[in-house]
Amino acid sequence: MFFTYLRRELAGRRKQTAIVSIGMALAIALVIIVNSVSSGVQLAQASVLGSVYGVGTDVTVTQTPTAPEEGAAAGGRQRFDFGAAEGTTADGTTSVSQSRLDADLGTSTFDATALDTVGAVDNVHAAAATLALRNTTFNGALPGSADMPAAAPTDDAATGAERPEGGPDGAGGSSFDVDSFTVLGLDPGGEAVGPLSAVSLTDGRSLATTDAGTNVAVLDSSYATTASLTTGDTVSIAGTDFTVVGLVSAASADADTAANVYIPLDVAQSLSGLTGQVSSIYVQAASSTDIEQVQADIEAALPAATVNTQADLASSVSGSLANAADLVKNLGLWLSLIVLAAAFLIAILFTISGVTRRTREFGTLKAIGWSNGRIVRQVAGESLVQGLIGGAAGIAVGLLGILVVNLVAPTLTAGATSAATVAGPGGPGGRGFGGAAPAVATSDVVLTAPVTVSVVLLAAGLAVLGGLLAGLVGGWRASRLRPAEALRSIN
Amino acid sequence: MYVLTNVTKKYEQGKRTVTALKNVSLTIPDGQMVAIQGPTGGGKSTLLQMLGALDRPTDGTVSLGDADLSELGDGRLGRIRAQEIGFVFQGFNLIPTLSALENVETALAPLGVSSADRRERASAALASVGLGDRLGHLPDELSGGQQQRVAIARALVKKPTVLLADEPTGNLDEGTRDEIMDLLEGLWREQGLTLILVTHDTAVARRAQRRLLIKKGALTEVA
Secondary structure, three states, X not given: OHHHHHXXXXXXXXXXXXXXXXXXXXXXXXXXXXXXXXXXXXXXXHHHXXXXXXXXXXXXXXEOOOOOOOOOOHHHOOOOOOOOOOOEEEOOEEEEEEEEEEEOOOOOXXXXXXXXXXXXXXXXXXXXXXXXXXEEEEEEEEEXXXXXXXXOOOOHHHHOOOOOOEOOOOEXXXXXXXXXXXXXXXXXXXXXXXXXXXXXXXXXXXXXXXXXXOOEEEEEHHXXXXXXXXXXXXXXXXXXXXXXXXXXXXXXXXXXXXXXXXXXXXXXXXXHOOOOEEOEEEEEEOOHXXXXXXXXXXXXXXXXXXXXXXXXXXXXXXXXXXXXXXXXXXXXXXXXXXXXXXXXXXXXXXXXXXXXXXXXXXXXXXXXXXXXXXXXXXXXXXXXXXXXXXXXXXXHHHHHHHHHHHHHOOEXXXXXXXXXXXXXXXXXXXXXXXOOOOOEEEEEEEOOOOOOHHHXXXXXXXXXXXXXXXXXXXXXXXXXXXXXXXXXXOO | OEEEEEEEEEEEXXXXXXXXXXXXXXXXXXXXXXXXXXXXXXXXXXXXXHHOOOOOOOEEEEEEOOEEOOOOOHHHHHHHHHHHEEEEOOOOOOOOOOOHHHHHHOOOHHHOOOHHHHHHHHHHHHHHXXXXXXOOOOHHHOOHHHHHHHHHHHHXXXXXXXXXXXXXXXXXXXXXXXXXXXXXXXXXXXXXXXXXXXXXXXXXXXXXXXEEEEEOOEEEEXX
């Protein structure tokens, strides 16, 4: 009787069934699409962050840059000093070249013993330290000293002094060239966590434990292309030649990796004069539930450090991806909640309206002996099926929407400031050359909307919840009808 | 057998209290056919609701057999309605989305009758009221007289001891009225049930063994 009555009611009251089901379907579809796009945005953010921080990094430890002490070089400004005897002179032209390796712009270094402190924190699964550096090479050609005029000429014709010669233009002129690239010193054997954990090896090999103390380098493949370098070539860092042993690229084809050149940490410290110093520590927690505790414990152990979680770092993602994330988080979430609430409300109101319209029917059923429980079950069953029809339609529409998103595959641009500079620019990172902005890894990310079983289950659960909620409210209303009053109202 | 003792029923209508039944005492033996007449608002339907275990009196007692209907809870009253009392309404009160057969089956649902048995008994009940060929018809597809026949089949399919009919011919023309009354009277004689009907129609009332008049909540016997 239950199913016969249910089927007849839903078929006999098609308009109400359609309205409730359509409302529920729209809400469910919106929830599925928003949820899926939200997952896609999170994946995109993770992809962007992964290219900078590495896969599996839960927490990063840096140190906020401080203002330079009085008397120190303002803002860490780079200087190139040449003695009178430096350079080589040929054909009246003196060529000078100098290469410097310093802490990267906006980067503050701190004692490497912090790595041991972090490693001793409970629930730290792995930790690795890096030193972010920038190599700047100055090349110049200027006239030889013999060609330089003794004093500023006053009147060439009157004094009879000769015009200057030499220099790159042969007329006493000068020419300068500055080359700059980022260098990251890291533990050559620690690929489990850190920047190299997210990259793909495209040629040669990666750094190995045995590379400690040796002048070997791995290059970002994009940088290698622009610098015309490949495996087996040498790259000069701080005037020292490094053998390129491998090329790596970011997981996303359009993204750059965290640095242009990767070298062993001890070599980086030695060449830069930052012995015993690091700029970032990458930490992997034992489980996702431990992240907050790990962050708090590190903050307690290293009060001067800046400790960021992936959630904190996500806020450093900029570009249209950040706009999409904001859109999904704000508009999408609220819109889906509002539509869902509206759909539930519509279902409840229609069910109550239906019960009111069927007062005579329920009064009659009670008169012939139907119990309240049987009537509540009947009303709840009808609403539940309406919810399920809406849920099924909503899942279909939602999946269609996700398909459309994936077919359109909008490309979002994203930028992520590296951990070393998240702490804040303006420290000792000011450069005479090489740009004044913090290093930002920018990339294009294709937004995909993944379909997960959990999303479908969530949608089905919401449909059941909506149907049951409407049914229980309607059933409660029906159960409160007194048979005598229900019959009196129509007789 | 029904025994009503000093039954009073009062309703609150806003700030006003309306007394629908005043100290009504009545005994109706099993198997009797009783007609209750009276003006509109006189208390006929209220009395029928007391007899049908649809409402409880404000004062007094209503007994059906051994059951005190004025004291029992909703669940027990529901079971008594399901097993012992059949209702026929002036407006037929059929469920519009269910077929004639399914409407009759609704009376058997609370009794836990199996699906096949329910269908068989409902078909037989419809055949007994002359609608054996209208099982699959919806109420909208039946005439007023046929709808009332479906309602009678629904009331009788569970083989009740009491049949309560509230203006069973009120919505029917004269010809159909007589057909329905012939049917009800025939079933009453055939099944030996107690038939209590409320009617405005004196012609209908005259067919009963016993006639009662209720006016302003007070009940009197009509000679």
